[in-house]
Amino acid sequence: MSALFPPWTNTVSRFSLVCLALGGVVGAVLLVLWVESPYFTGQHGPIEQPVQFDHRHHVADDGIDCRYCHSTVETAASAGFPALSVCMNCHGQIWNKSPMLEQVRAAYFSDRAIPWNRVHRLPDFVYFNHSIHVAKGVGCVSCHGRVDQMAQVTQVAPLTMGWCLGCHRAPEPNLRPREEITHLGWRPPTDSGALGHALVAQYDVHTRVSCSTCHR
Amino acid sequence: MTRQTWVLGEFATPQGMLGAVRHLRRLGYKNLDTYSPYPVEGSSEALGLPRSRVALFVLVGGLVGATLGYLLQYFCNVYDFPINIGGRPPHSPPTFIPITFEVGVLLGAFSAFFGVMALMRLPKPYHPVFEVEAFRRASIDRFWVSIAFAPAEFEKKHAAEELSRLGALQVATVVQDPASIQVYK
């Protein structure tokens, strides 16, 4: 037989062409999906902390209000990471012998900060301000999830710009009465839409999507 | 692949090839084809081919491309995320024209290229005619005619004789079946 290529090469050549074409498309699609996936955005399970602080216990069991520790949430851009003195306010009296808190006591008395690991990280060029969101009726849970059910805090929201824009374009579903801000279990009344619109008017909610709202 | 037989005749000139094809068609032969190193005037008519559909592909491809191009821009800058850009209206058709045109041309070109590939059933590195060693000159300086037979109406002898009578320099027959392939001279 003298043909240069055996018959099977027909199949191979066509098949490989198809693969080439599909490969490109599929690859692109996967990339686009991946960057929005929890794995990329950081919603992939809890982050280890130097001290085993359990929000379930403090929030759910003890019913401590978020603002007791995150005290600047209503006045500052940062919600405020509790100073060790805040821990010691209670743990100076209770569990003041507990080995679990040894590191806290050591740090407090030696005046050395404990290096916690950040869970909710925004890029440096994003300027998020807690106080304004709280003032306009956005609850903690909207972005941070049911922290009262987390042994270790996990990032639940993607924190992508697209996600931010979602709420800034239609804030109504995420609004609640100010007194319910820190109430993680709060459920809106049946017709949440109506409440949302009412609150927009009541709190003069005026979400903006201009770049400088977040980027300066 | 079912059993099939190809009878091939080699001619020195395009005229010879065309003459042979016309004659064979008059004799009622089907599944004729010609092979030449360059397009030979009149071969399409001789083979009695209908108008090519490539033109249609390109038209459709171009129009679809242009539409997509415009819609893409409209979706991005007008519908999904309108932004005040230097006080210009978000929807400004004049500035959308260039990309509309480019995408149109791109898809048009794609449909022309891949369209014609599909019509020619290429890529197809193997084809029974390649079994004939002498056929290599079909892309250099010789002109071939082929007749393909389904096993039913197999008239190898007559066909071969016809070709020789029409002045074929040489005639070859490729019998192709799933098991084996024979080439007769």
Place this chain on the structure above:
Amino acid sequence: MATAPAPHDPLEPLPLVVGAPDDHTINESLFQYVWKPTGRGWWTVFLISVAGVCWFLTAVVVTISKGIGTWGNNIPVAWAYGIINLVWWIGIGHAGTLISAILLLFQQKWRTSINRFAEAMTLFAVLCAAMYPALHLGRPWFAFWLFPYPSPTRMWPQFKSPLTWDVFAISTYFTVSLLFWYLGLIPDLAALRDASKKKLQRVAYGVMALGWRGSGRHWHDYRLAYLLLAGLSTPLVLSVHSIISWDFATSILPGWHTTIFPPYFVAGAVFSGFAMVLSLIIPARKFMKFEHVVTQKHIDNMCKVMLATGLVVAYGYLMEHFMAWYGGNQYEAFVFRNRRGGPYAPVFWTMIFCNVVVPQIFWTRRARYNLVIVWIASVLINLGMWTERFVIIVTSLHRDFMPSKWEMYYPTWVDWSLYGGTISFFLMCFLLFLRFLPAVAASEIKELRAEMVHDQGAH
């Protein structure tokens, strides 16, 4: 390489194919260099170009690792060599498409023996051009933001920007040119597959030929498809350089903001493109023994095209300066005064000499017939077209509206390396092309010859 004007009867048209070779000899003569071992000359030039490419890569690494600061750019001259070279290369690319597509539509037979060559040039030129838009970015690693894709930020490109148009124009231009070129290659690849002796070559070309067998049914669709691609390329090539010119024309800068740019850029592109074809093909036809297919006729025609486009370009210059004076806009007027008499005046006058004065020699047949003169002229014209882009970009930027922010621009070694580097890259690609692919469309030559034979048979 000078060949004295061929002695022949001026009434007798110049032959497109010298002598009457048969298909076999055409095949042999056009493909022989693919089979025979590469000569020393090829290797020398090739290695030089490879060295140039390495140098280019170092410059690229420097640019990307340290930043645009390694270039000479500043504020106000925020664009310089990057964009100059981009426009220059794109322009050069245009001749290829013009020759293969437009001349095909106009059924100019003389295109046949040079179109493959010109198309290859187009591809490599566009490749070189396409490097600059990416390289000149402050943050090239984000270049993909110029493409529309659904991103987590929900941001899209801004389609009012001519730069976004560029992205689409250049990528389309490259893709279409590639398809057009490859489609044209297929029959010759098949011929190489069948005519080659070495198994390896046969397989390699066989794979590329996709199993082409010259079937009449194939030719039927193939010819139409080829024609249609030509039909698409023709407006495309016009649009691409128009869009490039809009990078400037849509801005508000004096010297940029003018409606004459699109036609004058396209003409300039063809002008420089033909110059590049000539400066490449004159040596090539000599060394590769193509004189019989790339004849004096072709060179003659190309010179005439250059003369014509050169005149269009000259008219463009004239109009610019006239309107600047006649329009009575002080900023515009100043920019053109500054071009003629400012610190960059030498570049301006070089441009005038190369692009306006030099082509005039092509009025005389003696010049068109003297390959040395033609070659030198075409090289000068390439230079001239580069200086044209320098004049347009740098002189307009360095002194615009606010005299308080006027600055001079001086290129750095990185600028020069990137420019020289792309030239080497271009050369390297070209040598590879000449070495491994049919530089002249054999099947079309055969067809052409057949037609000529037929014509002669006619009368």
Place this chain on the structure above:
Amino acid sequence: MSSLDPTGPDVPIARLRARPERRLWRSLEELARGTAPAGPEFPPGASAPPEPSRRDFLQLLGASAALAGLAGCVREPPEKILPYTRRPEDVAPGNPLHYATAYALDGIATGLLVTSYEGRPTKIEGNPDHPSSRGAAGVFEQALLLSLYDPARARAIRYRGAGRSWRAFLEYAAEAVDLHRKDGGAGLCFLGEPDASPLMADLHERVLRALPAARFFSYAPLAEDAAYEGARLAFGRPLQTRVDFSRARVVVSLDADFLGGGPDRLRAAREFASRRVPESELSRLYVVESALSLTGAMADHRVRMRSSEVVQFALGLALELSPQLQGGPHTQLTATRPLHVMARDLLANQGRSVVVAGARQPPLVHALAHAINAALGNADRTVAYAAPTLPDMAAGPAALAPLVADMRSGRVETLVITAPNPAYTAPADLDFGSALGKVPHAIYHGLYEDETAAQCAWFVPATHSLESWGDARAWDGTVSIVQPLIAPLFAGVTHAELWAAFVGEGDRGAHALVQDYWRRQPGRPDFDAFWEEALHDGVVRGSATRTESVTPRWADIAAAAAAAAAKPTSGGGIELNFLPDSKVYDGRFANNAWLQELPDPITKITWDNALLLSPTTAGRLGVESADLVEVTLRGRSLAAPVFVLPGHADDVASIALGYGRTGLNEELAQGVGANAYLVRPSDAPWFAPGASVRKIGRRARFAITQDHFTMEGRPLALVATPRELRQHPERIEEQRAALPTLYDPVPYPSYRWAMSIDLSRCIGCSACVVACQAENNIPVVGKERVARGREMHWLRIDRYFSGPSALDPEVVFQPVACQHCENAPCEYVCPVNATAHSDEGLNEMVYNRCVGTRYCSNNCPYKVRRFNFFDYVGQRTQPERMLQNPEVSIRSRGVMEKCTYCVQRIERARIDARVAGRTIREGEIQTACQQTCPTRAIVFGSLHDERAEVARLHADERRYDLLHELGTRPRTAYLVRLRNPNPELS
């Protein structure tokens, strides 16, 4: 939140302490202990001079910061959070606090208001309650911040190069005092700079009580001795002259640059500018000077002459104006026409005019000015006199001579130097450096281990003003308490502590010293309340010294005048002028990159000084700009590059002091410019005849930000007289009238941010440029890159020369930043939406979206966009990062940046307002440039409220748009510069 603290965990904020029950300043005092980072933390030579080699090294250093722009698309390891162990009561992370303090330059204080984030001072503003500041701050005040964090500052107390403790020094000081007791301290000398601080005066006395024979000297190279001498000549005793320019309708400046220099320049500028707008009765300014100064640039009529001729001019003026001097000797000065006209104008405005004499001029000129003012009845109206605020009125180079003599003769055993770097600033003929070598126990107290430190046995690092407790007095005597904003970053003690060491109180700490002093003062029943108020307000109310009316001693003046008239005008050759520098002052700021890179207001030269010549003189000498020449005066010579400056007097060469530093650690300052002190004579510290200029043949390379002088006849910085304004309103109208457009107007329903810049008020002082740099984390790029045209200032001040003659040009300044065009040309060319318009009309630049095509810059007709050609962030050293404003993104390499109208301030105000449920109040937002502007030339606000000042100014008859014909519809409006020439002269 990380974005609020770009310095990350490096900042020792975690160690801030506060006792909740204490006042904030107490917490700062606590803070003042134990937060000094360890020395080795800083890499060698981290002060980032402009050479590339070190830059590369620093790029690695700052790589992490440089990646900020990438943070969006790269997953990073979890970031660390370092919370306080005990959070100070008033500190909410990310919310700035403001503290009042003061900064004394040559002993006269300007009140400051400092912004601090988590204990890091990040911005300085003027203190609105302070008489000399009124909310404004100059370039020096603005740039203080950078010198605070300057890594080149001295780190350790040294004795003959070896490290010592403060304790060790105190013991040494105690011994020294004992030794000197035997002769009452005859061998003990203190060399300080003039200082109005009550605390220092007190320590001065206490040292004298212990060691009566100890001697105190003051030295400041730019001291204004002549002014006091002039007053002594005119009134019999040294007095301080206080001019109220807001009352003066005609101002004649005899070589007085009251806008550019002088202890009270901010107030002077404010008052002067208030008379340059039609709302007030327009004042007219005549300036007589040699080198073009800021004041000269504002002049309606300017007469160029050699500095030495000014005395003759003053004499001529005095003879015409003050009858009391008539019959005096007739000066041979050929009275020029402008002189008569000036005289007539002054006469026509008796009691509403003022003649001011410059500190560079001899006492007689001051005396004559006093005489003229008295004759015109300006005294107590536009000009008033008071007891000097400064205790020591003889502090100039001449005053240094006796000390140097004693040093040579070995009569000085112990010399305590607190004056800044005398070894460098002392006139060459004194050769202070070598004399210092003869002093066995020389103690130098300074910010840097500089030229002087190298000559002294002991070196004690000084605390920066923002790290110090102390007190200071303003020009009018008003007292301010100086409180620290941060603990000393490097080991250091205050001036007061050092002197206290010689009364055995060196270990008490500056806070105790200053508080005790004020506790001792009578009439303060409730001291704590007083103290708290003083700290809070930044001023001690009612502490200004009272002015007094005095009468000139005509006879003395006439006699002096006669003597002067008899004296022939100074001899031939070129007259060499010594000028205070607009940026490095006397050289003390030479290591401040912000100031070095700040273009000189007149020449626009950065990173250099130059020998200024008039075009005529340059032509005669056959030199042109950038030619290196050798200047020789009295056998001493100096190589300097020439700069040919229109408006400069002929046969005069001027050079600014303070350059050519050789300081050991001040790497930025090293080798920048030429050291004019090398040819400065102590007996003629300001100008001396008989200099020669010789061309060397080599050329220098200036880094000039504006090398084109003229406007090319374009309507850029418009100038008009009130008359022209009345007669041809259309000339302005056509620069603002609405242009036809194809686009529907974009609605801006709420705020419409806008700015107006009044060219009549702008004096070109450039304080706004530095303020902008500080507020917006704008990098410094170095001389080479400025020369290439890559400076990063968001706000530039264009300086144009106009008028018929290049020898006597009219000067106009025009601050240009992003115009925030409503139809912004930069926006539609950006392929990635990185620059776009906000719903309130801001032209936004989104750094993190920018890919760096630079197309926007090409298409910006105002050329106000700046590009990060290199990674400049990476070059910032550890302490320099601490000063970055956490409210403003750090720009990575390869992105565009530009003026944002201080959007961070807008957003903060918006959030505060909306959290409080109100709208933003008029004046609540001030841009950095506006806030610091001494003349209130810049106004910012929202056009949506017609009552807003900015809206009023946008409707002003003088308002016009820059490059209006382009139809960009800028939000920044300019107001035409008004000239008020004398009809008789024009």
